[in-house]
Amino acid sequence: MALLEIIELQAQVEEKQILNGINLSIQPGEVHAIMGPNGSGKSTLSNVLAGNESYEQTGGNVLFDGADLSELDAHERARAGLFLAFQYPVEIAGISNMYFLKAAVNAIREHRGEKQLDAMEFLDVIEDKKKLVKIREDLLERAVNSGFSGGEKKRNEIFQMAMLEPKMAILDETDSGLDIDALRIVADGVNALRSPERGFLVITHYQRLLEYIVPDFVHVLVNGRIVKSGGKELALELEEHGYEAFEGAAV
Amino acid sequence: MDINTRREEAAAAFAAKGLPTVKEEAWRFTNVSRLNEETFDAVWQAAEVSFDPLSDLVVVFENGKWSVEASSLDGLPEGVRVRSIMDSADARLGTLADSDSGFVLSNTAQFSDGILIEVDAGVVLEEPIHVVHLADAEGGSFAYRHLIAAAAGANVTVIEEYIGSAGVRYLTNVVTEAFVADGAKVDHYKIQRESAAAYHFQTLESELGGDALFSNHAVTVGGRLGRNDIRGRLLGEESEAICNGLYLLGEDQLFDTHLFMDHAVPKCQSHELYKGILSDQARAVFCGRILVQQDAQETDAIQSNGNLLLSRAAKVNTMPQLEIYADDVKCTHGATIGELDEQALFYLQTRGMDPQQAHGMLTFAFANEVLDEVACSVVKLRIEAMVQAWLAGVNE
Numbered sequence: 001m002a003l004l005e006i007i008e009l010q011a012q013v014e015e016k017q018i019l020n021g022i023n024l025s026i027q028p029g030e031v032h033a034i035m036g037p038n039g040s041g042k043s044t045l046s047n048v049l050a051g052n053e054s055y056e057q058t059g060g061n062v063l064f065d066g067a068d069l070s071e072l073d074a075h076e077r078a079r080a081g082l083f084l085a086f087q088y089p090v091e092i093a094g095i096s097n098m099y100f101l102k103a104a105v106n107a108i109r110e111h112r113g114e115k116q117l118d119a120m121e122f123l124d125v126i127e128d129k130k131k132l133v134k135i136r137e138d139l140l141e142r143a144v145n146s147g148f149s150g151g152e153k154k155r156n157e158i159f160q161m162a163m164l165e166p167k168m169a170i171l172d173e174t175d176s177g178l179d180i181d182a183l184r185i186v187a188d189g190v191n192a193l194r195s196p197e198r199g200f201l202v203i204t205h206y207q208r209l210l211e212y213i214v215p216d217f218v219h220v221l222v223n224g225r226i227v228k229s230g231g232k233e234l235a236l237e238l239e240e241h242g243y244e245a246f247e248g249a250a251v
Numbered sequence: 252m253d254i255n256t257r258r259e260e261a262a263a264a265f266a267a268k269g270l271p272t273v274k275e276e277a278w279r280f281t282n283v284s285r286l287n288e289e290t291f292d293a294v295w296q297a298a299e300v301s302f303d304p305l306s307d308l309v310v311v312f313e314n315g316k317w318s319v320e321a322s323s324l325d326g327l328p329e330g331v332r333v334r335s336i337m338d339s340a341d342a343r344l345g346t347l348a349d350s351d352s353g354f355v356l357s358n359t360a361q362f363s364d365g366i367l368i369e370v371d372a373g374v375v376l377e378e379p380i381h382v383v384h385l386a387d388a389e390g391g392s393f394a395y396r397h398l399i400a401a402a403a404g405a406n407v408t409v410i411e412e413y414i415g416s417a418g419v420r421y422l423t424n425v426v427t428e429a430f431v432a433d434g435a436k437v438d439h440y441k442i443q444r445e446s447a448a449a450y451h452f453q454t455l456e457s458e459l460g461g462d463a464l465f466s467n468h469a470v471t472v473g474g475r476l477g478r479n480d481i482r483g484r485l486l487g488e489e490s491e492a493i494c495n496g497l498y499l500l501g502e503d504q505l506f507d508t509h510l511f512m513d514h515a516v517p518k519c520q521s522h523e524l525y526k527g528i529l530s531d532q533a534r535a536v537f538c539g540r541i542l543v544q545q546d547a548q549e550t551d552a553i554q555s556n557g558n559l560l561l562s563r564a565a566k567v568n569t570m571p572q573l574e575i576y577a578d579d580v581k582c583t584h585g586a587t588i589g590e591l592d593e594q595a596l597f598y599l600q601t602r603g604m605d606p607q608q609a610h611g612m613l614t615f616a617f618a619n620e621v622l623d624e625v626a627c628s629v630v631k632l633r634i635e636a637m638v639q640a641w642l643a644g645v646n647e
């Protein structure tokens with residue numbers, strides 16, 4: 001059974017149709033990449049999958065682990081193991097990253113029928129995962145994403161992913177804003193989390209990321225439709241020729 | 252002028268003037284006329300209200316009077332004197348609280364007790380002084396007059412806490428004057444959790460010398476109708492005033508904060524961070540006036556007032572007012588009234604928190620920004636618990 005099965009998905013935001021029938025099937029263990037021009041609907045797809053209520057699913061179906069995603073609220077999707085690393089992570093003043101993560105981890109553990117982590121156990125997990133993305137200690141003490149640099153926010157998203165251990169992770173332009181070293185570290189972190197059970201959907205504009213996180217499939221999204229799919233070589237092709245060849249095709 | 256003459260004059264002025272009316276600009280949104288229709292009497296009796304001391308140094312007032320039995324000042328070090336204001340005719344009394352507000356006049360005329368805290372030059376008192384006011388006398392009128400004087404280089408923390416017995420109707424009217432001499436530091440906290448049927452008014456006046464620090468954190472959850480008038484005068488260079496506050500209001504509570512910061516000399520800072528969370532039909536008024544006089548070059552003044560409305564019927568009137576007569580200053584102010592951010596709510600939910608948890612966490616986060624600034628850890632814990640309890644009540 002596919003981990004994530006997207007069938008003819010259509011969605012709109014503010015009465016404007018953005019997704020025009022997307023089909024995509026991700027098996028456990030696979031990494032899929034989506035590339036596409038600005039405004040083609042990549043973040044819209046991420047938001048719809050994560051359950052953002054500002055986006056309305058107007059057609060099609062999405063099955064996650066066999067369950068109809070449209071019947072689950074955002075928090076239920078997260079608890080079921082779906083994770084979205086935001087293109088623009090939200091700043092939340094007044095709540096420390098640690099406190100926030102502890103609440104998140106425990107909400108998800110509770111759902112899985114696992115016992116709540118106490119302060120010490122939680123710190124152990126933090127220590128463990130911290131190494132994975134080399135996140136600075138002071139970022140954990142600070143308010144969630146507040147005043148973080150662009151790159152720090154992205155790294156924090158991947159840190160959260162490592163803490164929450166999802167079944168399926170969607171990374172929306174996690175590479176944009178990262179410097180060359182950070183890109184490598186974050187990619188290593190993602191690779192360390194690759195497993196036969198876990199799926200990834202990596203949205204990016206740059207082939208460079210896909211040199212580090214090597215995808216099994218690459219899809220081209222134009223005007224809310226997947227207009228071409230292929231192997232990792234497709235990313236190189238796009239890097240060279242751009243999206244021009246596809247722009248007409250999708251309309 | 253001796254204190255008795257001053258009290259007689261205040262009584263005469265109050266008799267002529269009465270309480271403020273909505274015709275006065277500063278009282279436009281806060282109608283206290285119901286106080287004229289209700290009766291309140293000074294009733295001195297012990298109070299059966301429990302409280303948790305936040306320090307080994309505790310002074311307890313019960314229904315308007317200092318309770319010797321309930322208070323404990325053991326271990327007060329040399330150079331610090333804590334007495335009842337009734338025991339000493341302090342010449343400074345009334346020199347700061349000189350406004351002709353009806354509440355100040357009536358307080359000067361009628362105060363029945365209060366605390367006088369004097370810290371000698373260079374003396375640092377680590378332990379905070381917890382001043383507790385307990386009220387449970389129905390129809391009671393309690394007028395307290397406090398005076399804090401920190402001499403040059405002295406250092407003291409004072410916590411004023413007001414606790415009322417649930418449902419009891421009474422009136423608390425307080426005037427506190429704080430003298431902060433050169434190089435001195437006074438951290439002042441006010442926790443107001445009066446009964447939901449109570450009326451509470453306080454005027455807090457402070458005067459800072461050079462290189463001095465005065466901080467005030469005012470947290471309000473109680474009272475049906477209340478107001479804090481918090482006024483500071485920066486009279487010596489390089490001094491700093493911090494006035495932060497948090498008000499959590501529900502039902503038909505009305506709470507008014509009037510801040511006034513007077514920058515008279517160069518190179519001073521004043522920081523004011525106020526936040527409010529309102530549910531039901533609650534109302535808040537915030538007026539923050541900052542005056543930067545012509546001589547007060549290089550003033551650094553920041554003010555912000557944020558309000559979170561949890562209900563459509565809740566209402567806020569917020570008015571920042573900057574009056575700047577110097578040209579080399581850094582002053583910013585801002586006010587917001589809003590609801591929780593949808594994007595932030597979604598973000599929390601994508602991390603597994605259900606909508607109620609997400610609301611609770613963001614609401615707490617909103618208030619927590621003010622708590623971040625609280626230096627005294629026992630006070631911080633107390634306020635955190637109050638905020639959590641208040642939020643739990645809202646979610647019920």
Ligand SMILES: Nc1ncnc2c1ncn2[C@@H]1O[C@H](COP(=O)(O)OP(=O)(O)OP(=O)(O)O)[C@@H](O)[C@H]1O
Nearest residue numbers: 013014018036037038039040041042043044045054
């Ligand atoms: N909340 C919204 N209100 C109005 N229009 C929106 C909203 N969200 C997205 N859109 C529109 O939907 C279209 C697709 O946006 P989306 O963010 O999905 O693009 P994207 O492929 O992620 O682009 P980028 O590569 O720039 O991140 C755009 O035209 C955008 O303006």
Ligand SMILES: [Mg+2]
Nearest residue numbers: 042043044087
């Ligand atoms: Mg996008």
